[in-house]
Amino acid sequence: MxxxxxxxxxxxxxxxxxxxxxxxxxxxxxxxxxxPAGPRPQIDDRLVRRWLAGERPVPAWIGDALxxxxxxxxxxxxxxxxxxxxLRANLARATAGGS
Numbered sequence: 001m002x003x004x005x006x007x008x009x010x011x012x013x014x015x016x017x018x019x020x021x022x023x024x025x026x027x028x029x030x031x032x033x034x035x036p037a038g039p040r041p042q043i044d045d046r047l048v049r050r051w052l053a054g055e056r057p058v059p060a061w062i063g064d065a066l067x068x069x070x071x072x073x074x075x076x077x078x079x080x081x082x083x084x085x086x087l088r089a090n091l092a093r094a095t096a097g098g099s
Contacts, residue, residue: 007058008051014066015048018073024048027069034065 005013015023018030025045032042050056 007060007063010066011048011051011058011062014069018069024052030069031062031065034061034068036061 011027012023015027019026025048028045028048029042033039035043047056051058
């Protein structure tokens with residue numbers, strides 16, 4: 001045993017980090033385009049809840065998908081931060097100009 005979190009634990013950690021306490025439906029949407037059988041709008045969010053309940057095993061492809069989800073989230077947040085910074089700079093210039 002390496003002490004690393006299980007795949008189920010990693011899924012829950014990433015899901016909550018990306019989407020908060022009610023993350024199951026959102027992570028199902030996130031995982032759809034990464035499905036190994038081909039992209040789809042989402043996977044069934046009930047399946048995510050079955051994984052959490054221990055009724056079904058978490059498929060191995062989820063382990064590969066989690067870093068991709070985090071990378072996408074980082075890119076999106078960086079773009080959002082850049083947009084906010086541009087807005088802040090524009091507002092600061094407008095305020096300094098007396099508008």
